[in-house]
Amino acid sequence: MEKITTHTGTALPLRRSNVDTDQIIPAVYLKRVTRTGFEDGLFAAWRKDPDFVINKPEYAGASVLVAGPDFGTGSSREHAVWALMDYGFKVVVSSRFADIFRGNSGKAGLLAAQVEPDVVERLWALVEADPTTQVTVDLQAREVRAGDLVAPFQIDDYTRWRLLEGLDDIGITLSHEEDITAYEARRPTWKPATL
């Protein structure tokens, strides 16, 4: 996984709450067996509308998505994270993320920065007034900066550390394999098995 310390780029203002994973990528786009190429499904239904914000030329190349509360609700599909990353987003800023989406982001290397609702409003205002506004998301300092806005964001310590170091979760866990083996040895024998 790529390390993330600080990201700076232009931002896409998505003025919607409850952006569920079926909107981020509809189920019909989930049929690939590879891990890349999901950008075509991103916001597939909404993108058909030429007025949808992602289609506006002034927001082309945006790498920070700023969305309303309850972003990523619904299905566990990690494809939602992959679609955002494949499209070019490095960071999603919202005032509330669904748990599974937040977890998937941390695993795949998309930074989910949780801010206060007024910060979302101010970011929207800034990038709508000037789409070239540079938004910096500083993971080291846990800070979002844009124009005269400087605001903290929340991310749990462990995910932050993993993203800063670009660490692979499985590798970390397997370094504790003796603990897993010890646990397996003390599990009750009546627990079910599939084989």
Added chain:
Amino acid sequence: MGRTLAEKVWDEHVVRSAEGEPDLLFIDLHLIHEVTSPQAFEGLRLAGRPVRRPDLTLATEDHNVPTLDLDKPIADPVSRTQVETLRRNAEEFGVRLHPLGDVEQGIVHVVGPQLGLTQPGMTVVCGDSHTSTHGAFGAIAFGIGTSEVEHVLATQTLPQAKPKTMAVTVNGSLPDGVTAKDLVLTLIAHTGTGGGQGYIVEYRGQAIEELSMEARMTICNMSIEWGAKAGLIAPDQVTLDYLQGRPHAPKGEDWDAAVAHWTSLVTDEDATFDKEIVLDAGAMTPFVTWGTNPGQGVPLGGSVPVPAEIADEGDRVAAEKALEYMGLAAGTPMRDIKVDTVFVGSCTNGRIEDLRAAAEVIQGRKVANDTRLLVVPGSVRVRLQAEEEGLDVVFKEAGGEWRGAGCSMCLGMNPDQLEPGERSASTSNRNFEGRQGKGGRTHLVSPLVAAATAVTGHLSSPADLPAQA
């Protein structure tokens, strides 16, 4: 100090705990399907890692399998590739698979419980958010993403931060004609889609205790729709009666040992929850959704809300967008909403009791003109049981379609989809835009409301139907 049920189950599964790190939890059962697993197996292959515990892993095909022409190859080449990839991966990594055509095939959350694999006190994960279903047995069960699927395959563990705990206490008894589905839709309308976020929820109280195992699964299934990490219900005699004798349930002395442990899995008297919600079951009525998230619901006797009357700006804008998408006028009585398709099925309401409930309403009646009724059993076992009881004949004689098992129109990954603008009454779990097909409009309902709606052609409850001779 006492512990809650969730805390007891959690503590029993901690492999490793360290300051500043999430707990490393052991996973007792890992369920797999074709959509969220291919990239996980690919990751193992690239890293040269085996599946650590194939004996705690089970795969089935459900999300994009067809429910018609089951004797033919899957027509959609992309779906076929995904299913074939799962078959290859299961064989290569030594994982048991119940493929299309196998008597144990079906929706992963229907299959686990009916095999007796889901048991109290377990940790259960699957790359599917409705894994919360298994919490009905007093298990901690939650959905995970594909990176986590790979992690569990490789290590049989998951690093997890310990969630807070919440109690949802439902006092009183559900009135006749009001089901577990109505209860959970009422709850979600009360909390909103984010109300459970960060919590493992324990459902308790008289109304919960009075529910069958299958109805409890309906409640826990929809925990994710109000944002909860997981939802669970303490095991009791209902749980034991359901489990005993199932293929993977413990037997003989093992059963006694298991029961002795399971009966300790209750929240201690002096335990405290971080939050509590109290509801009165006696006041509940059939409940349906009008909008595009599961929290946008009202009693069937109510009306489509008037956005201008909603105080919160975010909720008001969301309601306006939802009504536009749903093609509904503010203030329309819910019972006046005409429905094109009725879908009975899914991991929420595709079990035998759901089909029995729907069939009892349909029996001797006809599906309305211009209305389509699609009945999709949750598993092959459910289908065979229903056919033994003659339920398939009831649906077919009424003009309904009787299909093979799978997720089907719940998420429209297979050919069972709504057309743009088509309106459904669906016993599934999500009314998101386009969920059941591009441009499709979904109203979430109970199996009873679904069946009555199929008969009248507009949202109805069985009480609205004329009595039969």
